[in-house]
Amino acid sequence: MEDIIRFSVSLPKQLLVELDNKVSTQGYASRSEFTRDLIRDKIVRDSWDSGESGLIGVLSIIYDHHQSELLNKMLKLQHEAEVEVSCSMHVHMDHHNCLEIIVLKGDASYIRAFSDKIAGLKGVKFAELTRAAVPES
Numbered sequence: 001m002e003d004i005i006r007f008s009v010s011l012p013k014q015l016l017v018e019l020d021n022k023v024s025t026q027g028y029a030s031r032s033e034f035t036r037d038l039i040r041d042k043i044v045r046d047s048w049d050s051g052e053s054g055l056i057g058v059l060s061i062i063y064d065h066h067q068s069e070l071l072n073k074m075l076k077l078q079h080e081a082e083v084e085v086s087c088s089m090h091v092h093m094d095h096h097n098c099l100e101i102i103v104l105k106g107d108a109s110y111i112r113a114f115s116d117k118i119a120g121l122k123g124v125k126f127a128e129l130t131r132a133a134v135p136e137s
Helices: 013-025 031-049 070-080 108-119
Strands: 055-064 084-092 097-106 124-133
Touching: 013 031, 031 108, 031 124, 055 070, 055 108, 070 108, 097 108, 108 124
Parallel strands: none
Antiparallel strands: 055 097, 055 124, 084 097
16 A cells, blocks of 8 residues: 655635635545546546657547548558557447547657647548556556
């Protein structure tokens, strides 16, 4: 178990009211849990902004699977990527649309570049990159 260190934070009353509202409406067990999430989120964003390596990206794509050569282009980009494609999941949404989720590992700039190339393909209707990082032990 980790050592827990307590520290105090001073907030204007209105900001504390907003914090307590977020804790309540988002189902957090405590202000501390909410604050830990905010800190972890900031650390991940800073990791991506500084261009660190060893990052994780989850690319969610919705595309028209009837678009000529789209699947071949997507696969070619994955095989040529300068990032590790850890896995992908394919879901048939309806007669025309598929959802593809691709888990990527590598440098921030390469993950972004790969995501941009996929998003720019003709037939891709939606592409969103969720940025993550493995927390330090």
